Amino acid sequence: xxxxxxxxxxxxxxxxxxxxxxxxxxxxxxxxxxxxxxxxxxxxxxxxxxxxxxxxxxxxxxxxxxxxxxxxxxxxxxxxxxxxxxxxxxxxxxxxxxxxxxxxxxxxxxxxxxxxxxxxxxxxxxxxxxxxxxxxxxxxxxxxxxxxxxxxxxxxxxxxxxxxxxxxxxxxxxxxxxxxxxxxxxxxxxxxxxxxxxxxxxxxxxxxxxxxxxxxxxxxxxxxxxxxxxxxxxxxxxxxxxxxxxxxxxxxxxxxxxxxxxxxxxxxxxxxxxxxxxxxxxxxxxxxxxxxxxxxxxxxxxxxxxxxxxxxxxxxxxxxxxxxxxxxxxxxxxxxxxxxxxxxxxxxxxxxxxxxxxxxxxxxxxxxxxxxxxxxxxxxxxxxxxxxxxxxxxxxxxxxxxxxxxxxxxxxxxxxxxxxxxxxxxxxxxxxxxxxxxxxxxxxxxxxxxxxxxxxxxxxxx
Numbered sequence: 001x002x003x004x005x006x007x008x009x010x011x012x013x014x015x016x017x018x019x020x021x022x023x024x025x026x027x028x029x030x031x032x033x034x035x036x037x038x039x040x041x042x043x044x045x046x047x048x049x050x051x052x053x054x055x056x057x058x059x060x061x062x063x064x065x066x067x068x069x070x071x072x073x074x075x076x077x078x079x080x081x082x083x084x085x086x087x088x089x090x091x092x093x094x095x096x097x098x099x100x101x102x103x104x105x106x107x108x109x110x111x112x113x114x115x116x117x118x119x120x121x122x123x124x125x126x127x128x129x130x131x132x133x134x135x136x137x138x139x140x141x142x143x144x145x146x147x148x149x150x151x152x153x154x155x156x157x158x159x160x161x162x163x164x165x166x167x168x169x170x171x172x173x174x175x176x177x178x179x180x181x182x183x184x185x186x187x188x189x190x191x192x193x194x195x196x197x198x199x200x201x202x203x204x205x206x207x208x209x210x211x212x213x214x215x216x217x218x219x220x221x222x223x224x225x226x227x228x229x230x231x232x233x234x235x236x237x238x239x240x241x242x243x244x245x246x247x248x249x250x251x252x253x254x255x256x257x258x259x260x261x262x263x264x265x266x267x268x269x270x271x272x273x274x275x276x277x278x279x280x281x282x283x284x285x286x287x288x289x290x291x292x293x294x295x296x297x298x299x300x301x302x303x304x305x306x307x308x309x310x311x312x313x314x315x316x317x318x319x320x321x322x323x324x325x326x327x328x329x330x331x332x333x334x335x336x337x338x339x340x341x342x343x344x345x346x347x348x349x350x351x352x353x354x355x356x357x358x359x360x361x362x363x364x365x366x367x368x369x370x371x372x373x374x375x376x377x378x379x380x381x382x383x384x385x386x387x388x389x390x391x392x393x394x395x396x397x398x399x400x401x402x403x404x405x406x407x408x409x410x411x412x413x414x415x416x417x418x419x420x421x422x423x424x425x426x427x428x429x430x431x432x433x434x435x436x437x438x439x440x441x442x443x444x445x446x447x448x449x450x451x452x453x454x455x456x457x458x459x460x461x462x
Contacts, residue, residue, distance in 0.1 A: 135174055136163050137191040138203055143175060145207040149243065159208050204245035209254055212241050214263070217255045222264045228252060341445040346396060348443045349433065351381040356440075358394065365435070366391040366408070378438060386410060386436040394427070400453040402427040402444065410436055 139162045146156040153175060157168045166174075177184045195203075209217075216238055220226050231251040235242055242251075262269045341348065347358040356363075356376045368377040372389045379387075388408030395403050405424040406412045412419045413434040419425045427433075429444040 134164055134166075135188075137188065137195055138199065139163055140174075140178065140188045141192050141195070141200065141203050142206065143171065144178070145204060145243075147175060149208045149210045155208065160206075201245065204243070205247075205250065207243050207245065210243075213243070213246075214254075214258065216241055217251060217258060218263060218265045220255055220264070222259050222267050226252070226255070231255070341443075341448070343448070345445055346448060347394075347402060347445060349376065349394075349440045350443060351438065351440045353382065354380050358396075361396040363394050364390055364392070365394065378435060381438050381440075384436065384438065387438075391435060396452075398456045400449045400456070402442070404433070 142160050142162060143156065146160045147153065150156060150159075153172050154168065157166070157171045178188060179185070216234065220230065220234075228248045231248040234251065235246060235248065258264055259267070344359050345357045346361070349356040349358065360375075363375040365376045365378060366372070366374045366389050367379050367384045367387045368374055369389055374390060378384045378391070388410065391406070391408035391410075392412055393405045393407060395405070397403065403424050403426055404412065404414065404419065406419045406421050409421060411421070412425075413432075414425045414427065415432050417425070427442050427444075429442070429446070431442040433440045433442055
């Protein structure tokens with residue numbers, strides 16, 4: 001670097017030092033003025049007036065010299081040209097920023113006292129929706145209307161249907177609380193004001209009738225048949241006596257109720273009979289003449305009774321037809337079983353649970369269903385879902401021999417020997433018959449079979 005350049009740098013450094021001092025003094029004076037102006041509104045900001053100098057780089061020196069020349073030309077209020085990105089701000093720029101930040105900021109205006117009151121008032125109705133206990137706003141309105149109509153809490157307790165069942169004591173306590181407790185009455189009134197108009201109209205339509213209203217209604221004769229126009233005219237002639245929500249239809253319904261209980265002026269209540277001759281329901285029913293009653297025929301019921309009667313007769317006829325057959329007797333295991341044979345039993349097919357008596361020369365074995373009736377239902381012994389509906393037939397020949405014929409799909413085992421479908425086998429006394437895992441013992445009444453053989457021998461020619 002030559003001497004001319006070195007001198008230029010020295011002169012620029014001296015100029016920047018003097019300019020920075022003048023700017024420091026101006027910034028200090030500006031801070032004092034701003035602090036004196038904001039005295040009392042904003043506390044005085046404590047700042048240090050110490051200026052820390054550091055060595056500047058070559059590019060900062062050039063930029064600071066350009067900035068100082070532009071500020072002298074434009075004045076104190078001139079806008080600085082933008083610096084290059086990535087360069088740090090100079091000390092003069094930092095002081096200008098601090099000067100801009102030190103300007104007093106006007107405080108936010110406080111809300112007016114009237115506005116705060118309005119905001120509080122707007123939030124108050126939200127507190128009304130809290131739980132008021134078992135008494136709902138509709139119940140309170142019902143209670144108030146009923147008491148104003150009747151002036152009797154006992155009548156209110158008996159005649160008004162609240163949302164839940166209250167005792168007479170609870171009704172009295174609630175009425176006194178609405179009258180004398182300011183907190184409860186205020187909350188109840190606010191809650192009642194929030195009710196829907198339709199709900200209020202429905203509650204008012206249920207108001208009890210006062211004595212004055214019933215007195216006017218009782219003047220309508222019981223023998224006459226008043227129409228809605230009669231009660232509408234009654235409402236027009238006595239607008240002050242009736243409740244504001246009364247309609248001609250409501251008056252007519254209440255008048256009919258009063259007539260039913262003999263509460264009209266021209267009605268008299270019949271006294272009860274004296275003595276023990278009190279007419280009860282059974283005596284009154286005996287006095288009714290059945291011939292005067294209309295016999296209302298129910299065709300659907302008669303048709304159902306006819307169908308049921310026909311079905312029962314068919315079942316009885318079927319049972320009567322089966323009586324002539326030798327029936328099969330089934331005995332449960334009780335430990336006291338009757339003898340196996342009698343004078344009518346030819347043989348017995350005895351199982352583990354039941355025993356079947358053979359009282360005819362031919363019986364069928366199988367599984368009984370709704371459409372298939374057989375003599376020996378093997379399902380009474382155990383699980384018979386593998387047995388055919390007609391598994392086999394046991395026959396007694398004239399010579400006294402018993403044969404079993406297999407007519408089912410599964411084989412029948414006689415003493416361990418299979419009898420296939422379409423085959424037959426001779427049964428002897430104490431033969432073991434096995435059908436689909438169900439085992440039976442075939443027992444023959446030897447005395448009766450001997451007599452049959454003797455009779456057969458006499459009939460056959462020698």
